[in-house]
Amino acid sequence: MKEIKVKIIEDKEYQIYIKKGILSSLTEYLSRTIENKKVIVITNPLVNGLYGAKLLSVLKKGGYNPDSIEVPDGEKYKSLITANYLYDELLKRKVDRTTTLIALGGGVIGDLTGFVAATYMRGLPLVHIPTTLLAQVDSSIGGKVAVDHPLAKNIMGSFYQPQAVYIDPEVLQTLSERDINNGMVEAIKIAVISSPSLFRWLEKNIAQFINKNIYLLDELVKEAVSLKVDIVLKDPWERGLRKILNFGHSIGHALEVEAGYQGLSHGEAVALGMLIETKIAHHRGICSEVLEEQIKHILSFLPAGAVHADRRKQESINTDIRELDLNHLCETLTLDKKNIQGKMRFILPETLGKVTLVDDITKEEVIKALEEFKKEWVLC
Ligand SMILES: NC(=O)c1ccc[n+]([C@@H]2O[C@H](COP(=O)([O-])OP(=O)(O)OC[C@H]3O[C@@H](n4cnc5c(N)ncnc54)[C@H](O)[C@@H]3O)[C@@H](O)[C@H]2O)c1
Ligand SMILES: [Zn+2]
Structure with missing residues (x-):
């Protein structure tokens, strides 16, 4: 124990x-x-x-x-x-x-x-x-x-x-495959923001996690909890460092609102949020193309898993992404709790294990990243 x-x-x-x-x-x-x-x-x-x-x-x-x-x-x-x-x-x-x-x-x-x-x-x-x-x-x-x-x-x-x-x-x-995926998304998030070694371990064993290998899940829970506790103890009231836990959540939360809290789960919204926020980081030169590819690669296992498990759900996610009203999404983004004085604040990745807070994100760069993402999003 x-x-x-x-x-x-x-x-x-x-x-x-x-x-x-x-x-x-x-x-x-x-x-x-x-x-x-x-x-x-x-x-x-x-x-x-x-x-x-x-x-x-x-x-x-x-x-x-x-x-x-x-x-x-x-x-x-x-x-x-x-x-x-x-x-x-x-x-x-x-x-x-x-x-x-x-x-x-x-x-x-x-x-x-x-x-x-x-x-x-x-x-x-x-x-x-x-x-x-x-x-x-x-x-x-x-x-x-x-x-x-x-x-x-x-x-x-x-x-x-x-x-x-x-x-x-x-x-x-007893968890569904979809909910294992949702949990894996937050585990991947904590790895990207704070632990390159956890990221590599997740990458190596991703199939086993999806198959609910209890030994590995037990290890993962212990590691992820320790990493999160370390961050929370340094900044319990989210005045600074703790904000890094919100990587993927600015866009992710806005997507959940746009979907009316149905169809798209929190984990799926955060996975999409991480991909789109990483794209913004890449456009700004904050992270490399290699990092964007690494994050894309690991996350591709999860929504891909959900495709086979629940095709109807996946189709509804695709429809949500295809039909997203980008201007409305940007409006929703302006209501995010992390914003101060109307400025959009995102947590963007620099390298594995290191993220940074950027507080001058513009609507134009969000739209550019979303449009590019929509083109790349593989519809099945
Ligand atoms: N407070 C925080 O710091 C924090 C951090 C991350 C996410 N969240 C919130 O967590 C929520 C998402 O949580 P979630 O992904 O657990 O969703 P959820 O609570 O909706 O659970 C997902 C599904 O799993 C079912 N379920 C639960 N336990 C099960 C089990 N053992 N076996 C089979 N089915 C089971 C639930 O009934 C539900 O249908 C969001 O509202 C998000 O905002 C909060
Ligand atoms: Zn979350």
């Missing part, structure tokens, strides 16, 4: 536990982190069907008094409307400040539950049990919680640290 200590606020340290099968022995560790026995598991129907009964039974056996609330599955439910539904349900259950919320699910459930935990009665104890690769390598780490607005992604949110994060790589065995 790997245990990583995180101390962001002076008097609050918490642990991230990574262990295959930890879900079955959760209460051994939970008793170290939460005091009250009343806990509420927030999840969605799919994850509840797979792991909900098991978690409730482990909690009951461990002397806890668990209840659970389901919200619908999907990014479009990471909204204020769903948060409001959860506030209603918590009030109906007379939840007070000592009840712990347990987020059981992917990044959507983690961000939404975290947002509700941060805001209900000004803060409830929160525990993350991330069940997608993306949530295990990225979204459950670092304390960012948020919901989306139809016009801007993650625009209502906070920094809110959990009591603990319990990561069980075994649950990745």
Whole structure:
């Protein structure tokens, strides 16, 4: 087992536990982190069907008094409307400040539950049990919680640290190929921004990750979590360094907004975002053509995987890209949280392991890169 200590606020340290099968022995560790026995598991129907009964039974056996609330599955439910539904349900259950919320699910459930935990009665104890690769390598780490607005992604949110994060790589065995790909995109992102050696290891073993090799996934989760924690600890409130984690996300978030949070997943949008932002870096002479090719090459395995797994989805992504209204996309980009005084700020890659913040990106260069990208995008 790997245990990583995180101390962001002076008097609050918490642990991230990574262990295959930890879900079955959760209460051994939970008793170290939460005091009250009343806990509420927030999840969605799919994850509840797979792991909900098991978690409730482990909690009951461990002397806890668990209840659970389901919200619908999907990014479009990471909204204020769903948060409001959860506030209603918590009030109906007379939840007070000592009840712990347990987020059981992917990044959507983690961000939404975290947002509700941060805001209900000004803060409830929160525990993350991330069940997608993306949530295990990225979204459950670092304390960012948020919901989306139809016009801007993650625009209502906070920094809110959990009591603990319990990561069980075994649950990745039930993930769809598409969601393995989504997690791999964020793993590739962390490699590009901070670790050439991780990038090469991912490149070498990409097929095995897609085939859900549990040994490699376990190693990947440990490495990616360590790299992200290193960055977050140096800049917990995203005043400087932490912004590098947003590589691919300026364009990526705008694409998600344009797609109405449907069809295109977060991981797929970030993959496209990394490709287009790298193209801008290349046009500016910030990175070489070789780097652009390397990033293209590694990412080509993932959407390509999705083509065969779910052809209809891929066609809808192609349609989204083909029919993208570039002017509207640029409008959406101006609402991005990273912008200051109307200037577009992107994180652009320089070399493997090194990125830079550029704050004078123009609409013209975004359009040029998007048009070039649309021509290159292989439609199948
Ligand atoms: N807070 C952060 O720092 C941060 C970082 C990165 C991404 N995010 C957010 O994360 C979200 C994307 O997360 P995601 O990719 O996990 O999407 P998701 O939560 O929608 O999960 C993807 C799908 O996998 C299913 N699923 C979950 N666990 C499963 C399992 N073990 N087996 C089978 N199916 C399972 C879900 O029900 C869903 O259908 C976005 O909203 C993004 O903004 C947040
Ligand atoms: Zn992301």
